[in-house]
Amino acid sequence: MKLAAGVMGFPISHSLSPRLHGFWIKKYDLDASYVAWEVPPERLAARLKSLPDTLAEEGQLFRGTNLTIPLKEKALSIVDIIEDSARAIGAINTIVMEGDGLIVGRNTDGIGFTDSLAEHVDIARFKGKEALVLGAGGAARAIVYALIQIGFDKIHLTNRTLARAEELAQDMGDQVIPLEWDAREEKLAFADLIVNTTSLGMKGQPPLEISLKNAKKDAVVTDIVYVPLKTDLLLEAEKYGLVAVDGLGMLLHQAKAGFEAWFGVKPEVDAELRAYVLEGLAQK
Numbered sequence: 001m002k003l004a005a006g007v008m009g010f011p012i013s014h015s016l017s018p019r020l021h022g023f024w025i026k027k028y029d030l031d032a033s034y035v036a037w038e039v040p041p042e043r044l045a046a047r048l049k050s051l052p053d054t055l056a057e058e059g060q061l062f063r064g065t066n067l068t069i070p071l072k073e074k075a076l077s078i079v080d081i082i083e084d085s086a087r088a089i090g091a092i093n094t095i096v097m098e099g100d101g102l103i104v105g106r107n108t109d110g111i112g113f114t115d116s117l118a119e120h121v122d123i124a125r126f127k128g129k130e131a132l133v134l135g136a137g138g139a140a141r142a143i144v145y146a147l148i149q150i151g152f153d154k155i156h157l158t159n160r161t162l163a164r165a166e167e168l169a170q171d172m173g174d175q176v177i178p179l180e181w182d183a184r185e186e187k188l189a190f191a192d193l194i195v196n197t198t199s200l201g202m203k204g205q206p207p208l209e210i211s212l213k214n215a216k217k218d219a220v221v222t223d224i225v226y227v228p229l230k231t232d233l234l235l236e237a238e239k240y241g242l243v244a245v246d247g248l249g250m251l252l253h254q255a256k257a258g259f260e261a262w263f264g265v266k267p268e269v270d271a272e273l274r275a276y277v278l279e280g281l282a283q284k
């Protein structure tokens, strides 16, 4: 039977996931499909329940789905099993249907971030080190979770709304230290990794104002924004000779675990996939 998965969101037309998974389905020559489903939050539970039967009528086996805005948090109250990653991050981005009909929720954004970073540097070097994270929204939760797993000793978390940084610190543990937004440059001299998790610097958004003049000489700088691919933050990093990691890698790498769970093939992130997804991005 044809294996079926997809991505649910509201709206969903902007999603690059169908293109990304479609590339792998073709590459590995699978009898599988990956489509976009527009699902309003109040319909999520009913949709997850009805899809297996609907798809079965078309000769397809529903294997699961990615979730995007605004369904990631909502799903926590719907799935049967919440994996540790999703519980810690407080959001589900990947749903896997188990053989016994159970709906399992996990979050692969953190591991996507780590795998993307690992493409550029040996992450073992970050053990016991300090990081500076800009922003305390949903993306920051996944990234802080990843940084704790990587072994950072201190994670300075700066956010325009300090209360949100404090709340995230409370949820995540003592390593996370809230920092006033206006003080965001003060910890640069200690940070081995600098991450922007805000929407600042994205096309159509205000710029991210930060100078990396005082950053450590071997700091690594990453941005979750990938439109433009080379943000002002990454250009600033390059100006000082720092390693710059763009946000597209996280998107590509977070997709691997879902694909493997649904379709049984461990997919590869390579230059060809990257170019193909970038081409799709240019068409949006």
Ligand code: ATR
Binding pocket: 134, 135, 136, 137, 138, 139, 140, 159, 160, 161, 162, 164, 197, 198, 199, 200, 206
């Ligand atoms: P996501 O789930 O994608 O992380 P989010 O939860 O809306 O999105 O978070 C967006 C992040 O960008 C937040 O850290 C937000 O800061 P606030 O918590 O103060 O809202 C940050 N952000 C957005 N616009 C900003 C701006 N103009 N200046 C500073 N930070 C901004």
